[in-house]
Every structure is written in C-alpha cells, then in structure tokens.
Amino acid sequence: MLSWYHSCRRDLPWRRTDDPYRIWVSEIMLQQTRVETTIDYYERFVARFPTVGDLAKATQDDVLKQWEGLGYYSRARNLHQAAKEIVDEGGQLPDSYNRLIDLPGIGPYTAAAVASIAFDRPHPVLDGNVQRVLCRMLRIEGDPRRTATRQELLAAGEKLMPSPAAMKKRTADDDDPGEGDPIEDGPGDVNQALMELGARVCTPRKPDCQACPVRSWCRAQAELDDPTTLPLKPPRRERPHVEVTAGVIWKENRLLLARRPPGGMLAGLWEFPGGKIEEGETLAACLAREIREELAIEIDVGEPLASVDHEYTHLSITLHALQAHWRAGEPQTIGVDAWEWVTVEQLDDYAMPRADRRILERLAADGRPLEPDQAGPK
Ligand code: SF4
Secondary structure (H helix, E strand, O other): OHHHHHHHOOOOHHHOOOOHHHHHHHHHHHOOOOHHHHHHHHHHHHHHOOOHHHHHHOOHHHHHHHHOOOOOOHHHHHHHHHHHHHHHOOOOOOOOHHHHOOOOOOOHHHHHHHHHHHHOOOOOOOOHHHHHHHHHHOOOOOOOOOHHHHHHHHHHHHHHOOOHHHHHHHHOOOOOHHHOOOOOOOHHHHHHHHHHHHHHOOOOOOOOHHHOOOHHHOHHHHHOOOHHHOOOOOOOOOOOEEEEEEEEEEEOOEEEEEEOOOOOOOOOOEEOOEEEOOOOOOHHHHHHHHHHHHHOOEEEEEEEEEEEEEEOOOOEEEEEEEEEEEEEOOOOOOOOOEEEEEOHHHHHHOOOOHHHHHHHHHHHHOOOOOOHHHOOOO
C-alpha cells in the first residue's frame, strides 16, 4: 500500500509542507469538503494568514470572508479561536494528540491527523475513507457509528502504525550504527496512504478491486459477492424543508445587511435579513413581520426578485428574495448580532451565506444587477 501511495499519490499543496499550522488548516478544511474544492481555499487562506500569529490577529469577519462558500462555518470560527489560544500559549501548535484535542474544533480525527502527519506520532486516523477500507479489508460488519465498532477499527488502525521499535529507529540519529537504518514511512504516511486508497480506489460505490494494492489481504473482496455492502450504512433520514424570505431592503442607495447571531447556524455571516414563512403567510407578510421582529423597523415590500434552493446537512431551504424599501425606524439588534447599510459595491467585502450569494449571482445572470432605482414601495 505504501509503495502504491508513493508512486501515485496526488500532489496536493498541503503535502508539500511540513509546517504544522498549514497541515492543521488543511485538515480542518478537508473535513466535509472535497479535495478539489479545498485546494483554492487552502492556498488563499494561507496566503492571507501565513502563520498562526497572523490568523490569531485577524478579525472574525476577515476569517469568515476567506472561508465564504466552504460551508460549515463553525470550522472557521473554531480555527480562529484555537489560533488565539495557541498564540496565548507561546505560538507553537501542540505536538501531542492529547493537547491538540483540547483545542476548539479539533476532534479525534483532526488530532490524529495533525499528530501523525506533522509530528510523526503513531495515532491512526479514522475518517470515512479509512473506515471504509478497514471495514472491507477486515470484513468488519458492525456499524462504524457504534462505539464497539469504532474501537475495533481503532485497534486495527493501531496495528498498522509503525511499531515502537521501528519508530525508535526512525527518530534515532542516522549516524548511530546501533540504531540501524531509519524507516522511511512514518505514521503520517500510513494514515495518508489509507485515506488516499479510500478516496481513489476503495470508493463507496465502485471500488476498483482489480487495481487495489491490498487486494490479496482483503476479506470483502475474497468472501463477499459485493464489497460495497460494507461498511454498514446508516438509514436515510428525511431532510426537513423550509421556505425562507430575505429582504433586499433599500434606504436611498444603500442596502441593509444583518449579521447572524453567535451560537446558531451560519453564525457571524452577513445576510439579507428575513426568516421562515409561517403557515398561511404570504412572502411579503412574512418579510415585513420578520424585519419588524428582528430589527424593529418598518418596510414596504415590493416584487419578488429571485428564489434559490439550497441544501444544508440537516435541512433544505428555498430562499425567496424580495425587493423592499425602508419606511421607518432605526434598526435594533433584537434578533440579529449587528446590522449595516452598505452599497452594492461593498457587498463583496462581507462574508455571506452561499444561498444569499446565489441570489446575487442569479440576478446578475438574469441581467438584473441590484440597483437602488429598482426599489420602491409597492
Ligand atoms: S480489494 Fe476492493 S474492497 Fe478490498 S480494499 Fe481493495 S478496493 Fe476495497
């Protein structure tokens, strides 16, 4: 497996560095995000914040702006908070699993990945790709979400780590004849080889068993008609759907943006304010009510501008954007964290949820860019 990995592993930017900070950033981004999507974000992020100190000094708005479009924004907020804690402790990323896992946003997976790749610590990584490979190779038929199965997988992963004796040779002085030749592959290589195998060969629906470097040892391939029956899959859950309004609210030549409150979904992102439609409510009535409840201002609602469908992990939404015009009142931070009147040109400076950004893209694609003179009371 390691020979295969070294001969055809993908050349990814975070594999060209041994900087623990950059490895950590890449591992956080790679949770929930595809490798191809991560590359550009990673390169922009480390160019903007080259060190943990630069990240710690940044504002949350700046960090979220760099993250905009990647989703799962708690990852960015936790990364930022962890950077501040690291700087408070002297500026070095902890080099052990147990200290890494104490940082915000670092769970067992990321702690094992960073400890093994950046610091050569023998901790197996159990992401979805590795779980799939191990379940198939060893014919583990339990549910990987259950503790007993996870422990079985962890034990299997630990057996694949270089032995303590091999690690001793690896870390010993090369000139010391008593220690023998250091081994080339460390725990990080083993973990990355397993992850690469799961991502590229032992894929969820179409494993390429003929080309697989561990085929001779794989029980699922040898014993089952269909290796894809492993790992055991969770039952599909229905995703609730909600209809949501968003107001493109003008006051002269400026638009109202509201920052979502901390602690909830999309916390800290700036959006066109609005909210969920209640049963029997029209889009216009919903928007006027939400704006009154959350910001204590009165608006005149105009025409619908565009609607987009968007999927989150736990729900799907249809976001209906409506033209509107401020009528009375100074906005208050009742259901929002902050608010600002901004020009159309300034919208790019704010980190916005993907659904709001798609409204802007839809209008631009239709040749209907936002303009103040489109606005007006109905
Ligand atoms: S032989 Fe097939 S099922 Fe087994 S690990 Fe390789 S790709 Fe996966």
